[in-house]
Amino acid sequence: MGEVLSQNEIDNLLKAFSSGELDVEEMKGTEEKTVKNYDFARPAKFSKEHLRTLEIIFEHYGRLISTNLPAYLRRPVQVEVMNSEAVTYSEFSNALSNPVLLGVVGFEPLAGNIVMEIASNIGFAMVDRLLGGVGNPLEKPREFSEIELVILERMFNICVNLLREPWQNVVDIHPRLERIETNSQFAQIISPSEMIAIITINIKIGDVEGLMNICLPYMVLEPVMDKLNTKYWFSTMQDKDVNTYEEAIASLISKAQIPVKAVLGTSSISVSDFINLGVGDIIRLDTKMDEELNVFVGNIRKFTALPGSANDNYAVRLTKVLRGDD
Numbered sequence: 470m471g472e473v474l475s476q477n478e479i480d481n482l483l484k485a486f487s488s489g490e491l492d493v494e495e496m497k498g499t500e501e502k503t504v505k506n507y508d509f510a511r512p513a514k515f516s517k518e519h520l521r522t523l524e525i526i527f528e529h530y531g532r533l534i535s536t537n538l539p540a541y542l543r544r545p546v547q548v549e550v551m552n553s554e555a556v557t558y559s560e561f562s563n564a565l566s567n568p569v570l571l572g573v574v575g576f577e578p579l580a581g582n583i584v585m586e587i588a589s590n591i592g593f594a595m596v597d598r599l600l601g602g603v604g605n606p607l608e609k610p611r612e613f614s615e616i617e618l619v620i621l622e623r624m625f626n627i628c629v630n631l632l633r634e635p636w637q638n639v640v641d642i643h644p645r646l647e648r649i650e651t652n653s654q655f656a657q658i659i660s661p662s663e664m665i666a667i668i669t670i671n672i673k674i675g676d677v678e679g680l681m682n683i684c685l686p687y688m689v690l691e692p693v694m695d696k697l698n699t700k701y702w703f704s705t706m707q708d709k710d711v712n713t714y715e716e717a718i719a720s721l722i723s724k725a726q727i728p729v730k731a732v733l734g735t736s737s738i739s740v741s742d743f744i745n746l747g748v749g750d751i752i753r754l755d756t757k758m759d760e761e762l763n764v765f766v767g768n769i770r771k772f773t774a775l776p777g778s779a780n781d782n783y784a785v786r787l788t789k790v791l792r793g794d795d
Contacts, residue, residue, distance in 0.1 A: 514555065514664045514687045515555035515664065515666050515687065518697070518698045519666070519694065519697045519698070520553040520554070520555065520666060521553075522697045522698055523553055523666055523668055523685065523697065524550055524553050524668065526635045526636060526639070527550050527635065527668045527670060527683065528550050529634070529635040530631060530632060530635045530670075531548035531549065531550055531670055532548070533631045533634060533635070534546065534548045534628065534631060534672070535547060535548045537627060537631060538624075538627070538628075538674075541599070541624070541627065542595065542598045542599070542604065542674060543598070544598060544604055544674050544675040545674075545675065546672065546673070546674050547672070547673040548670060548671070548672055548673075549670065549671045550668065550669070550670055550671075551669040551670065551671050551680070552667075552668075552669040553666060553667065553668050553669070554666070554667055555664055555665070555666050555667075556664070556665060556667060557661065557662055557663065557664060557665070558657075558658075558659050558660065558661050558662070558663050558664075558665050558684070558686065559661035559662065561665060561667060561682075561684055562653050562656070562657070562661070565586065565653035567651070567652060567653065568589055568610060568611070568612050568613060568651045568652075569586065569589070569650070569651060569652070569653050570586065570587045570588070570589055570592045570613070570621065570649070570651065571584055571585070571586050571649065571650040571651070571653065571656045572584070572585040572586075572587070572625045572628075572629065572646055572648075572649055572650075573646075573647045573648050573649075573650060573656060573658060574629050574632075574644050574645065574646055574647065575644065575645040575646075575647050576642055576644055576689055577642065577643045577644075577645065578640070578641075578642070578643070579640065579642065579689050579690070579692060579693070580688075580689065580692075581658070581659070581686060581688055581689040582647065582658045582686075582689070583683065583684060583685050583686065583689060584656060584658060584682075584683070584684040585625070585628065585629070585681065585682075585683050585684075586681065586682040586683075586684070587625075587672075587679070587681050588672075588679030588680050588681070589606075589610055589679075590606035590607075590610075590677060590679045591606075591672055591674065591677060591679035591681070592613065592617075592621055593606045593607045593617075594606045594674050594675070594677040594679075595620075595621065595624050595674070596617045596620050596621065598674070598675075599620055599624075600620070603675075604674060604675050604676075604677060605677070606677055612651065613651055618649055618651070621649065622646070622649055625646050625649060626646050629644045629645065629646045630644070632644045639693050639696045639697065640693050640696070658686070659686045659688060663686055663687065663688060664686075664687045665684050665685060665686045665687065666684075666685045666687070666690070667682055667683070667684055667685075668682070668683045668685070669681075669682055670682075670683065727766060727767060728766075728767060729764065729765070729766055730764070730765050731762050731763070731764045731765075731774055731776070731785045732762060732763050732764075732765065733754060733756060733762060733776065734754030734755050734756030734762075735754065735755055735756075736752050736753060736754050736755060738752065758776075759775075761773040761774065761775060761788055761789075762774050762775070762776060762785060764785060764787065770791055771790070771791055772787045772788075772789065772790055772791060773787070773788050773789040773791065774786055774787045774788055775788055
């Protein structure tokens with residue numbers, strides 16, 4: 470319904486027409502502005518820029534999953550971000566079928582939880598692979614057993630811990646898996662009318678393919694919404710120096726556990742003598758008491774040493790470092 474003019478406004482318009490201050494032809498040429506309807510039931514809290522930044526974050530997350538999961542599943546894992554959209558939580562929960570595999574994740578220091586949903590066929594394929602199978606899903610879906618959920622909790626924890634690195638440019642989060650739900654009715658973490666962003670990721674483990682949906686409520690991301698834009702994202706990204714990676718690799722290698730053994734000597738005996746060996750028998754070695762021993766790192770002879778003791782323990786004192794030519 471158009472706006473009703475008062476008698477005063479009508480008189481002023483007629484006066485403007487008669488004096489020439491208002492040109493009718495000029496008014497006809499002006500374009501009418503189109504008005505876009507605003508749905509108050511679904512307020513647009515996530516802009517396209519927000520959703521695009523979330524896609525960039527989870528593209529990084531997808532690369533981490535495809536790198537880390539094969540170490541546990543011993544199968545190639547391909548991950549691709551398919552889509553991002555803003556919907557109400559009720560639309561997300563109503564689209565879930567039972568049985569469902571939902572991980573409720575704490576997103577500290579941000580208040581509230583997010584939800585990670587993994588397709589049931591992917592869940593069963595993971596269980597089958599971790600228990601020694603080829604990684605095939607079930608032909609007929611069923612409820613997850615308690616043992617299967619314990620196994621899947623380990624995989625969820627791996628996926629949850631990988632969330633920290635992609636979010637570092639936005640906020641330093643400490644994600645933690647709080648629980649796993651197999652019934653969507655028990656995963657009402659927010660009001661059904663609240664807006665959420667859903668990131669849909671396609672996961673392929675060997676020949677098995679399924680979706681992972683990550684539900685991010687607006688109320689959780691609200692404190693960092695101003696940082697969810699590509700301009701802020703790229704301005705805070707730090708160039709990775711090659712030396713940084715070299716230092717990180719060197720640090721990891723320095724903490725690696727390697728076997729070290731000192732060989733007192735060797736001897737050859739017959740099988741019959743070996744079978745008849747008992748406590749107190751003496752085996753003569755080919756090394757003298759004052760002769761240097763060979764010390765092996767892994768299967769490589771690396772040092773020579775003299776035998777001795779330290780704090781009531783057998784020990785050796787290194788006498789020489791062997792190089793490649795020795």
